[in-house]
Amino acid sequence: MLSVFAIYLALGAVAGILAGLMGIGGGLVIVPMLVFCFTGLAMPHEHIMHIALGTSLASIIFTSISSFMAHHRRDAVHWGIVRRIVPGIIAGTLFGAYIASLLSTNLLKGFFGIFLLYVAMQLLLDRKPKSSREMPGHAGMFGAGSGIG
Structure with a gap:
């Protein structure tokens, strides 16, 4: 059991370092590593991707809360x-979780792979969003929030 804990600890450290160096979210690194680890632990194949995504998102909750609190302390x-x-x-979180529950592990892997390719292209092309001072309306904010969720 201790060796599994050490593997997950190393996984978190590697994901954090890579995410910090490349400026990407840790989930992009953690999910594939968790899929690899869970496969080695002989978890049921049909649930591996769901568990990897859920575990990654659960860990992001804690880093998000920490970041939010730091910004709040700075009045930002x-x-x-x-x-x-x-x-x-x-709404996006609930809808996304429901849709993910209907999809197979292989389909989720495919969607995640496409997402990884999209992120890789953004990094390679060094695309940055255009800055804007105008906030979207209610529908735009709801849509943005749904995409985040």
Whole structure:
């Protein structure tokens, strides 16, 4: 059991270092590593991708809370934006979890692979979003929140 814990500890450290160096989310690194680990632990194949994604998202909750608290201490949280985007985040989270529960592990792997290719292209092309001072309306905020969720 201790060796499994050490593997997961190393996994988290590697994901954190790579995410910090490349400026990407840790989930992009953690999910494939968890799939590899879970396969080695002989978990049921039909649940591996669901468990890997869920585990990654659960760990992100803690880092998000920590980051949120640090921004709040610096008075850098725009509460008006938070109130407008949270309903979309909640709806997107519930809808995404429901859809994921209907999909097979292989289909989820395919979607995740396509997402990885998209992120890789963004990194290779060094694409950055255009800065804008104008916030989207309610529908735009709900849509953005749903995509985040």
